[in-house]
Amino acid sequence: MEPQERLDRIVRQIAQNMVAEVCSAYVLRADGVLELYATVGLNPMAVHQTALRLGQGLVGTIASSARPLNLAEAQKHPAFQYLPETGEEVYNSFLGVPILRAGRTLGVLVVQNEAHRAYGEDEVEALETVAMVIGELIAAGELKRLSHDGVELDLNRPVTSSGRALAEGIGLGHVVLHEPRIVVTDLFNEDSEAEIERLAAALSSLRLTIDDMLSRREVAFEGEHRDVLETYRMFAHDKGWVRRLEEAIRNGLTAEASVEKVQSDMRARMSAVNDPYLRERMNDFDDLANRLLRELMGEDIATREEKLPSDTIVVARTMGAAELLDYPRKNLRGLVLEDGAPTSHVVIVARAMGIPVVGQVKGIVALSENADPIIVDGLSGDVHLRPQPDVEAAYAEKVRFRARRQQEYRDLRDKPSVTRDGEAFHLHMNAGLLVDLPQLDESGAEGIGLFRTELQFMVADTFPRAEAQESLYRSVIEAAGPKPVIFRSLDIGGDKVLPYFRSAPHEENPALGWRAIRLSLDRPGLFRTQMRALLKASAGRELRVMLPMVTDIGEIEQARSIINREVQHLSRFGHGLPTRLHIGAMLEVPALLFDLDALMKAVDFVSIGSNDLFQFLTATDRGNPQIAARFEPLSRPFLRALKSVAEAAARNGVSLSLCGELAGKPLSAMALAAIGIRDLSMSAASIGPVKAALLATNLAELRAVIDTAIENDGIATDMQPVIREFADKHDIPYN
Known part of the structure; x- marks a missing residue:
C-alpha cells in the first residue's frame, strides 16, 4: 500500500x-x-x-x-x-x-x-x-516525497546546528546518545492483562536494581550520584506514573509502547520549562523510563560499553562529570550538549581529557539517532549531523592539518623556552584528574601550574575521605617527578555545586557568594582534612598550596594558621613533612588590586585567575551566553590592571603566574609576556601553539608597542588588533 x-x-x-x-x-x-x-x-x-x-x-x-x-x-x-x-x-x-x-x-x-x-x-x-x-x-521517511512544495520531511537529512564552543578541537565520529531512545516496534497488544503483568514484573525488577545500587558502598553506578538514585526510587514507586502506564495498556498499547507514550508526553510538556531543578528531574525521569524499556525488551545494560563505536561522540541533554568518565577514554572523540557552559563540571572534565565540546545545541538529542555520522567543531561551535560528503571531506582535511600542526608543536618540546630576544618564559599545564597527567610530558609543560583539587570532589558520590585525597595527591606528585605542582585548595561553591553537600545555601548570586576560601574558612574541618592529606602526600618534597578567591589579606593569615597547626600535629606524631611549604593566593577579586604590596608580603607566590578577575572587573557573567563575549579581555583597562600586578610582584620579588583562558591563546600570551607575566598555566593542548608564538616574538619590540597602546586613551579600547598587526608583521604564528 x-x-x-x-x-x-x-x-x-x-x-x-x-x-x-x-x-x-x-x-x-x-x-x-x-x-x-x-x-x-x-x-x-x-x-x-x-x-x-x-x-x-x-x-x-x-x-x-x-x-x-x-x-x-x-x-x-x-x-x-x-x-x-x-x-x-x-x-x-x-x-x-x-x-x-x-x-x-x-x-x-x-x-x-x-x-x-x-x-x-x-x-x-x-x-x-x-x-x-x-x-x-x-x-520512517515514507511520507517524504508527498509534500506539494517538495520540502523534505526525512529525519535523515543533513542538519547543521550552531551552539557554543566549550572545549577546543574537532571530532569526527558516530552518535552515541547518552539517553538512547529505545526503538519500540510492537505498538498494539492482544492481551491487556498479560501486558500489565509484564509491566509489573519489569517494574519489580527495576525497583530491585535501584535498591541494589543504593545498598552498595560505591553507589555511583553508571555515574549517578546517590541523590539521583533516591529520586529514581521515588519515581519507580510513583503510583501516578504506574497508573498512566496501565491506562495506556488498557487502551490497546503494549507495555513498551505505553512507557514510550507516557515518557514522550511528559518530555514534550516539560520542554518549555526553564526551571533548572525541574529540568533535572525530567532528565532523571527520562533515564528511569529508558531503564524500564530495557527491562521490558530484555536489553543487558552491562553490554553497552562493548557496543560503543571506536569513534564515539556522546550526544546528551545534560550529564554529570562522573557520567562522562563512565565512557572509555579511548573511544571518545567529542561531546555535544543541549545545555552546558564553560564552567559546567562535565565541560571542565572533558576539556581536561582533551575532548572537543559544543554546548547549547538546542534539540540535538531529538534530531539524532544512534550511529548517525556527526562532526563536532569545538572551534566554531558548529555541529554537523549526517554531514554531506563534501563537508565531511573538508573536516577530515582539517583534522589532518591539526595533526600535522600538533607534530610541529611536539618537535618544539625540547627547545629552550626563550623569546627571540633572549627573555625566558615558563609554560605550565592545568590539571585536576589522574587522566590529565600523561599530558605533562607529552605537552612539554614545565610543571602543573594549577591542580584543581575540587574535581575529585565533583566526580565522587560523597566527600572523599582523607585517605582517598592523600592517595590522589601522592599519585600526582609521583607522576610529576621533579616538576613542580601547585595545588589549589578546594574551590567549590558558586557554580561548582556538590550534590551531596547539603549545607550549601541557595544564593541569588553564587559567583559572589559562599565559595572557595570563604567556604573553607567557615568549614575548617573540611579545610584541615585536605591540608593534612596534602602535607602527608608531599613528605620529602616541596609543597605549593594556592588559596582561591582571596578578598582580604586576613583570609591568608587565617588559612596559614590552620595549615601551621596541621604541620605541628603531623610533626608531633612523627609523620613525614614537606621539605618546604609555599603558600600562595589566586588574585581573582578586584579588591586586591588596591592592596598589592600587602598581598605580595603575605604570600610566597601569586597566580592571577584571569577568568574570574575579568568577569568581576567588567561585571560580566561569563556563563551567560548573551554577554559572555561582549567585552574583550585584551583591552586597555584589563591590561593596565594586569601590568600593575606584574610591577608589584617584581617590586617585592614574588613569583607571579597567570592561569585562565588568556594564558592559552597565542595573542594574549604574547601580550602577557610583554607586560611582565612570563609564567603561564593553560590546558595541555594550548602549550604548543603558545610556545611557537613566544619563540618567534621579540618581547622588547612588542613591549614598546603595547606600552604605547595601553597608555594612549585616544585609540580603541580593544588591544587585540594592535597585537595581531604586530604578529602579522613579524610572521608570528598565532592561529
Whole structure:
C-alpha cells in the first residue's frame, strides 16, 4: 500500500471509530510549516495545499506547545484561524493532539464535529495512541516525497546546528546518545492483562536494581550520584506514573509502547520549562523510563560499553562529570550538549581529557539517532549531523592539518623556552584528574601550574575521605617527578555545586557568594582534612598550596594558621613533612588590586585567575551566553590592571603566574609576556601553539608597542588588533 493511501485509510478509520465528521493529519515540514497531508470531511483539494506555520491557528498552537486542545466551540478560541480552502467553518467542536516521537513534535492529528461537544478523556487517549503510529510512519521517511512544495520531511537529512564552543578541537565520529531512545516496534497488544503483568514484573525488577545500587558502598553506578538514585526510587514507586502506564495498556498499547507514550508526553510538556531543578528531574525521569524499556525488551545494560563505536561522540541533554568518565577514554572523540557552559563540571572534565565540546545545541538529542555520522567543531561551535560528503571531506582535511600542526608543536618540546630576544618564559599545564597527567610530558609543560583539587570532589558520590585525597595527591606528585605542582585548595561553591553537600545555601548570586576560601574558612574541618592529606602526600618534597578567591589579606593569615597547626600535629606524631611549604593566593577579586604590596608580603607566590578577575572587573557573567563575549579581555583597562600586578610582584620579588583562558591563546600570551607575566598555566593542548608564538616574538619590540597602546586613551579600547598587526608583521604564528 502506498504511503498516501495508508495515511488516507488511517484518517477514515479514526473518523468512523470516533463518529467524527472530520479527521485531518498535518505533518511538520523541515521548514517549520505544518502541511495538510490527509483529511476526511474537509475539502480534499486542500490536501498538500493548506499550510500553517508553527503557532498559527489551532493546529499551529498544538504543534508549538506539544499539548492537546479539546474545544466545544473552536471558533471562539483566540488562536482560531479560518482557512477558506478547507471548508471547515461549519464545524464547531475540535480535538487536536500532537504527533510525537521521542518528545519531538512531527505533526498534529485533528478530529472535528458540527455539534457542540466536549470529547472525553478516553477519546483524547485513543487519538494520542493513533498519533504514535503516524509518528512512526513519518519517522520512517515514507511520507517524504508527498509534500506539494517538495520540502523534505526525512529525519535523515543533513542538519547543521550552531551552539557554543566549550572545549577546543574537532571530532569526527558516530552518535552515541547518552539517553538512547529505545526503538519500540510492537505498538498494539492482544492481551491487556498479560501486558500489565509484564509491566509489573519489569517494574519489580527495576525497583530491585535501584535498591541494589543504593545498598552498595560505591553507589555511583553508571555515574549517578546517590541523590539521583533516591529520586529514581521515588519515581519507580510513583503510583501516578504506574497508573498512566496501565491506562495506556488498557487502551490497546503494549507495555513498551505505553512507557514510550507516557515518557514522550511528559518530555514534550516539560520542554518549555526553564526551571533548572525541574529540568533535572525530567532528565532523571527520562533515564528511569529508558531503564524500564530495557527491562521490558530484555536489553543487558552491562553490554553497552562493548557496543560503543571506536569513534564515539556522546550526544546528551545534560550529564554529570562522573557520567562522562563512565565512557572509555579511548573511544571518545567529542561531546555535544543541549545545555552546558564553560564552567559546567562535565565541560571542565572533558576539556581536561582533551575532548572537543559544543554546548547549547538546542534539540540535538531529538534530531539524532544512534550511529548517525556527526562532526563536532569545538572551534566554531558548529555541529554537523549526517554531514554531506563534501563537508565531511573538508573536516577530515582539517583534522589532518591539526595533526600535522600538533607534530610541529611536539618537535618544539625540547627547545629552550626563550623569546627571540633572549627573555625566558615558563609554560605550565592545568590539571585536576589522574587522566590529565600523561599530558605533562607529552605537552612539554614545565610543571602543573594549577591542580584543581575540587574535581575529585565533583566526580565522587560523597566527600572523599582523607585517605582517598592523600592517595590522589601522592599519585600526582609521583607522576610529576621533579616538576613542580601547585595545588589549589578546594574551590567549590558558586557554580561548582556538590550534590551531596547539603549545607550549601541557595544564593541569588553564587559567583559572589559562599565559595572557595570563604567556604573553607567557615568549614575548617573540611579545610584541615585536605591540608593534612596534602602535607602527608608531599613528605620529602616541596609543597605549593594556592588559596582561591582571596578578598582580604586576613583570609591568608587565617588559612596559614590552620595549615601551621596541621604541620605541628603531623610533626608531633612523627609523620613525614614537606621539605618546604609555599603558600600562595589566586588574585581573582578586584579588591586586591588596591592592596598589592600587602598581598605580595603575605604570600610566597601569586597566580592571577584571569577568568574570574575579568568577569568581576567588567561585571560580566561569563556563563551567560548573551554577554559572555561582549567585552574583550585584551583591552586597555584589563591590561593596565594586569601590568600593575606584574610591577608589584617584581617590586617585592614574588613569583607571579597567570592561569585562565588568556594564558592559552597565542595573542594574549604574547601580550602577557610583554607586560611582565612570563609564567603561564593553560590546558595541555594550548602549550604548543603558545610556545611557537613566544619563540618567534621579540618581547622588547612588542613591549614598546603595547606600552604605547595601553597608555594612549585616544585609540580603541580593544588591544587585540594592535597585537595581531604586530604578529602579522613579524610572521608570528598565532592561529
